[in-house]
Amino acid sequence: MMSTVRRWYIYLVSAISLQAVAWAIIALLRNLLISRLNPPPTSIAFEIAVILVGLPIFLAHWLWGQRLAGRTVEEREATLRRLYLYGTMAAFLGPFAANAFDLIGTLLRAESTLDRRAYGLTSGDAVVYHLLALLVLSVLWFYHQRIVAEDSKAVPEMGGAATVRRLYVLGFSAAGLTVTTLATIHLLRWIMLQFGGSVVKGSSLDVRLTTEITRLLIGLPLWLIFWRWAQQLFDGPSQAERESALRKFYLYGAVLIGALSVVANATAILADVFRRALGLP
Amino acid sequence: MKSTDKFLIGIVIGIVLLVVAAFVVTLTRPAPTYQAEDTPKGVAHNYLLALQKENYQRAYGYLSPTLQGYPASTERFAEDVEDFSWVFRLDTDTTLAVESARVTANRTVVKVRESRFNGRRLFDSSQSITIFEIKLQLEDGEWKIVDADYYFAWCWKDSEGCKQPTQPPSDVPRPVGAWHIKGGRPS
Numbered sequence: 001m002m003s004t005v006r007r008w009y010i011y012l013v014s015a016i017s018l019q020a021v022a023w024a025i026i027a028l029l030r031n032l033l034i035s036r037l038n039p040p041p042t043s044i045a046f047e048i049a050v051i052l053v054g055l056p057i058f059l060a061h062w063l064w065g066q067r068l069a070g071r072t073v074e075e076r077e078a079t080l081r082r083l084y085l086y087g088t089m090a091a092f093l094g095p096f097a098a099n100a101f102d103l104i105g106t107l108l109r110a111e112s113t114l115d116r117r118a119y120g121l122t123s124g125d126a127v128v129y130h131l132l133a134l135l136v137l138s139v140l141w142f143y144h145q146r147i148v149a150e151d152s153k154a155v156p157e158m159g160g161a162a163t164v165r166r167l168y169v170l171g172f173s174a175a176g177l178t179v180t181t182l183a184t185i186h187l188l189r190w191i192m193l194q195f196g197g198s199v200v201k202g203s204s205l206d207v208r209l210t211t212e213i214t215r216l217l218i219g220l221p222l223w224l225i226f227w228r229w230a231q232q233l234f235d236g237p238s239q240a241e242r243e244s245a246l247r248k249f250y251l252y253g254a255v256l257i258g259a260l261s262v263v264a265n266a267t268a269i270l271a272d273v274f275r276r277a278l279g280l281p
Numbered sequence: 282m283k284s285t286d287k288f289l290i291g292i293v294i295g296i297v298l299l300v301v302a303a304f305v306v307t308l309t310r311p312a313p314t315y316q317a318e319d320t321p322k323g324v325a326h327n328y329l330l331a332l333q334k335e336n337y338q339r340a341y342g343y344l345s346p347t348l349q350g351y352p353a354s355t356e357r358f359a360e361d362v363e364d365f366s367w368v369f370r371l372d373t374d375t376t377l378a379v380e381s382a383r384v385t386a387n388r389t390v391v392k393v394r395e396s397r398f399n400g401r402r403l404f405d406s407s408q409s410i411t412i413f414e415i416k417l418q419l420e421d422g423e424w425k426i427v428d429a430d431y432y433f434a435w436c437w438k439d440s441e442g443c444k445q446p447t448q449p450p451s452d453v454p455r456p457v458g459a460w461h462i463k464g465g466r467p468s
Contacts, residue, residue, distance in 0.1 A: 010451050011394070021296070025296060025299065027408070028299060029301075030302055031408075032302065032306055037396060037408070037410070038376045038378050038394065038396045039376065039396055039398065039408060040374035040375055040376045040396060040397070040398045041307055041374070041375040042398050043374070043396075043398035043408055044303055044307050045307075047303070048300055048303055051296060051299075051300055052300065053295060055293070059293070124372075139292060140292070142288075143285065143289065143292060145289050146284070146288065146322070147285055150283070150285060251378055260305065
C-alpha cells in the first residue's frame, strides 16, 4: 500500500513536470528560431522559468523512480510504472502525429492546414514550427521507448502491465484505423465526384484532395505499425495475449462501427432510390 | 553506465545549452529605436514605440489634429490611454513589428504584427499574434495617424471626444451617461 502511494506520487509528478518542460522547450525553440513570432521577453522568461523549475523536479522524481526500479523486480514490473511509461509515450506520440499531419499538410499545401496555420506563419516558418515539435517529441518518446524495452527485457510484461501496453498499442491502432478509413472514404468520394460531380447539389460532399492524402499519409503508417505490433503479440508465445478481452473489444468494436455505418448508409441510399422511383422531389 | 542514462544526460545537456542560448539571444537582442519619420511605416513604428515607452508627449505628436475628438493636450491623451488600457495593451506584454504599408494618394494603411504574451499557463505558452492596421494621412508634408484597430481610442474619431469638460457649459443640456467614458466603448 505504502509503495503504491509512493509510486503514484513519483510518476504523477514526473509526468506533469516532464510535459511542462517538453512544451516549454518546444515553445522556447520556436520563439528563438522563428523570427516572425517576435516574442515579448516575458514569454521567453516564462519558458526558461518553467524549464529551470520543472527539469530538476522531473529529474529528482524520475531518477528516484529509476533507482527503486533498479533495486527490486516488483518495482520494475509495477503496473503504475508501465502506465507512466506508456502514458508518457502516448502523450508525446499524439502531438507528434498532429504536428506531422500539419507539416505534411504545409508541404502539400493542404487547404485545411493552411486555413488554421498557427500565427499566420509563412510556409517556411510553419515547416520549422512543426519540425521543432517533432524533434523534441521524438527524442523524449525515444528515451521512454528505450526504458520500456529495457524493462521488458528484464521483466516480461504480464497482467496489468500487459493491459497497459495493449491499451497503448490498440489505442493508436484504432486512431490510425479511424483516420485511414475516413481518408479512404473521402478519397473514394473524390474519385466518384470526378465522374459525377455535375449532378451533386450543395457542398457538403466537397472533398479536399490534399487534406485527405495528408490524412492517409499519417493514418496508414500509424495503423500499420501498431496493428502489426498487436499481431506480433498475438502470434507470440503469450496465451494471455490471445485471450485478451481488450483485443476482442477492439476487433468487435471495429466490426460494429463498420456494420452500423454500412447499414446507415445503405438505408439512406435505398431511401433515395425509392424516393426517385416514386417520383418524389 | 547504461545507455539510457547516457541518453538522459545528453537530453539534459541539450536543454541546459538551449536555456543558455535563450539567455544570450534575449539579452543581446538590440532594443527598439526610433526611426526616420519621412515614411508612414516610420511614423507608425515611432508612435507605437513611444506608447510602449510611455513617452506620451511624443506619441501625441503623431496623432492627426484633424481628428474630431482630438485630445486637447498631452495630459488628456495620456488619460485616454489609461482609460482604454485594454486597447493600448497596458496590462499585457507585447512586441510590435511594422510589416507593410499600402499607399494610396495621401493616405496609407500600415499593417502591424503584434505578439502578445497573455498568461502563465504551465502547458501552453499563451502567446498570440494579431495583425492590425494603422491608417495615416499626409498633412502638411507629415504623416499623421487618423485611425487604428488597436493603440487608438475610438472616441478620438467622435466629435464629442473621449471626455467632456468636468463642468459642461450651463446652456447645454447634459445627456445622461455620455460624459465620462471609462475603459471602453459605451453600449
